[in-house]
Amino acid sequence: MLSTSDLLAHTLAETDFHPRLPQQRRLYEAAKAAIHKQQLGAGSKLPSSRDLARDLGISRNTVIAAFEQLAAEGYVHSELGSGTYVSDLQAHSASMRGVGSAPHSPRAAVPSSGGGMPLSHRGQALTSFAAGPRFEIQPFAPGDADFSSFPFKLWQRLQNRVWREARADLLDYGQSGGYLPLRQAITEYLRISRSVKVQVEQVMITSGTQQSLDLCAQLLADVGDTAWVEDPCYWGARRVFEARELKLHPITVDSDGMALEEADLATTPKLIYVTPSHQYPTGAVMSLTRRRELLDVAVRKDAWILEDDYDSEFRYTGRPLAALQGLDNDDRVLYMGTFSKVLYPGIKIGYLVVPPALINGFKSALYDLQRPGQLMVQAALADFIALGHFTTHIRKIRQTYGARRELLRRTLVHQLGSQLAQTVTISSEESGLHLVVELPDRVDDVALEKLAAESGIQVKALSTYYLAPPVRRGLLVGYAYCTPEKIAYYGRLLAAVIQSGVR
Numbered sequence: 001m002l003s004t005s006d007l008l009a010h011t012l013a014e015t016d017f018h019p020r021l022p023q024q025r026r027l028y029e030a031a032k033a034a035i036h037k038q039q040l041g042a043g044s045k046l047p048s049s050r051d052l053a054r055d056l057g058i059s060r061n062t063v064i065a066a067f068e069q070l071a072a073e074g075y076v077h078s079e080l081g082s083g084t085y086v087s088d089l090q091a092h093s094a095s096m097r098g099v100g101s102a103p104h105s106p107r108a109a110v111p112s113s114g115g116g117m118p119l120s121h122r123g124q125a126l127t128s129f130a131a132g133p134r135f136e137i138q139p140f141a142p143g144d145a146d147f148s149s150f151p152f153k154l155w156q157r158l159q160n161r162v163w164r165e166a167r168a169d170l171l172d173y174g175q176s177g178g179y180l181p182l183r184q185a186i187t188e189y190l191r192i193s194r195s196v197k198v199q200v201e202q203v204m205i206t207s208g209t210q211q212s213l214d215l216c217a218q219l220l221a222d223v224g225d226t227a228w229v230e231d232p233c234y235w236g237a238r239r240v241f242e243a244r245e246l247k248l249h250p251i252t253v254d255s256d257g258m259a260l261e262e263a264d265l266a267t268t269p270k271l272i273y274v275t276p277s278h279q280y281p282t283g284a285v286m287s288l289t290r291r292r293e294l295l296d297v298a299v300r301k302d303a304w305i306l307e308d309d310y311d312s313e314f315r316y317t318g319r320p321l322a323a324l325q326g327l328d329n330d331d332r333v334l335y336m337g338t339f340s341k342v343l344y345p346g347i348k349i350g351y352l353v354v355p356p357a358l359i360n361g362f363k364s365a366l367y368d369l370q371r372p373g374q375l376m377v378q379a380a381l382a383d384f385i386a387l388g389h390f391t392t393h394i395r396k397i398r399q400t401y402g403a404r405r406e407l408l409r410r411t412l413v414h415q416l417g418s419q420l421a422q423t424v425t426i427s428s429e430e431s432g433l434h435l436v437v438e439l440p441d442r443v444d445d446v447a448l449e450k451l452a453a454e455s456g457i458q459v460k461a462l463s464t465y466y467l468a469p470p471v472r473r474g475l476l477v478g479y480a481y482c483t484p485e486k487i488a489y490y491g492r493l494l495a496a497v498i499q500s501g502v503r
């Protein structure tokens with residue numbers, strides 16, 4: 001078992017503290033966290049300040065200051081001549097409820113049911129497998145665009161112009177679905193570039209796909225309703241549906257997209273989530289036959305199709321494919337897009353196109369539940385699109401990413417050599433921000449993901465995106481964020497990792 005010194009040393013090393021947080025506060029936070037998690041149970045004796053200072057390599061005064069803070073807040077108490085002990089927080093909270101304030105009642109929230117976190121049951125379920133903090137993007141992280149190529153100066157000019165106009169109305173909450181000129185610009189873009197059938201009233205500005213999906217889940221489904229999702233599936237969508245307590249029914253994806261079988265058709269979905277232009281993560285493009293089938297099924301089942309068109313701007317050969325929504329004659333499709341990939345993730349602007357019958361409900365819910373804002377940014381973005389900069393930017397990054405994709409593919413093909421032809425395939429769709437290196441079934445792709453991480457490579461195992469037992473293994477390799485120099489260097493390292501796994 002870990003000693004208390006080791007436990008605190010480990011927590012101190014693993015926690016991402018603010019660089020200027022003083023040492024005594026770090027120790028205090030580490031001890032407090034260990035007490036909340038019950039790694040230090042009630043009654044445990046803390047090491048003496050002298051021993052702990054020695055073990056952690058810090059000054060004794062620092063330890064004493066941290067202990068004093070913990071004692072003042074009731075987390076620990078000292079017994080004369082004996083030492084410092086962890087207090088019984090449950091007993092304190094009980095006594096607080098009984099007789100007003102206890103002498104050492106902790107000010108911090110107390111775990112509710114011994115679970116270690118002061119969260120509701122839903123809160124605990126939601127945070128139990130959170131993605132964790134986002135650290136610096138490593139080579140080949142899938143899904144990330146190269147936002148370092150964002151036209152900063154141009155954007156600054158557009159933004160300045162809006163601020164100079166000093167329009168007080170743009171400081172208000174965003175009402176009626178967002179800033180009208182932006183909705184108009186998006187309407188035009190979607191009609192021309194994506195063949196979406198849309199009137200401006202149908203377009204709502206959201207804070208990205210995550211929020212668009214959440215609105216759909218809240219407004220179109222009830223707790224316990226079924227949502228069909230692609231398998232493998234985009235984890236962001238999956239998390240939203242789980243948070244809204246929907247029952248997820250995974251449907252296998254093959255090279256033509258979501259492949260419905262008899263057993264699937266025996267279930268009745270309320271929502272159907274698809275990425276038909278470029279399935280995330282496999283890259284499959286949904287065939288026209290499947291698109292028609294899916295639209296028919298949605299009508300028969302009285303279900304809504306949620307079309308997530310997150311990266312269709314990145315198609316390196318030929319024209320971008322038309323959206324599924326454009327084929328829909330029965331108003332069953334809600335179409336969503338985002339500026340996270342084409343501009344930058346932190347802009348937090350996306351759009352949702354709803355069928356006419358849903359306009360009023362969605363507008364009012366968007367306003368009541370989210371209180372949208374950021375009209376100043378929406379105004380700059382409207383100008384960016386209307387003045388043609390958006391199209392120019394897309395053309396430029398499309399060229400850059402296309403070249404990076406080709407370089408990565410060539411590097412891998414060259415390094416993997418003849419072995420590749422027999423056992424490993426590289427996805428051939430000329431679109432998106434990542435490619436999939438598909439591996440034989442016997443290969444443990446999660447182990448390869450870990451091995452690659454040891455070389456500073458952040459690929460993702462395909463099998464981890466499945467809800468049902470995985471039917472394919474592979475690695476998702478992002479290339480958009482990686483400079484050519486890095487692709488050449490890390491591509492060779494990645495090939496070596498793959499070879500070691502396949503051998």
Ligand SMILES: Cc1ncc(COP(=O)(O)O)c(C=O)c1O
Pocket residue numbers: 143207208209210211234236275280308310337338339340345349350
């Ligand atoms: C399938 C898919 N949809 C949507 C998004 C972007 O969502 P948001 O607009 O919430 O940033 C991503 C980002 O990784 C994605 O992979």
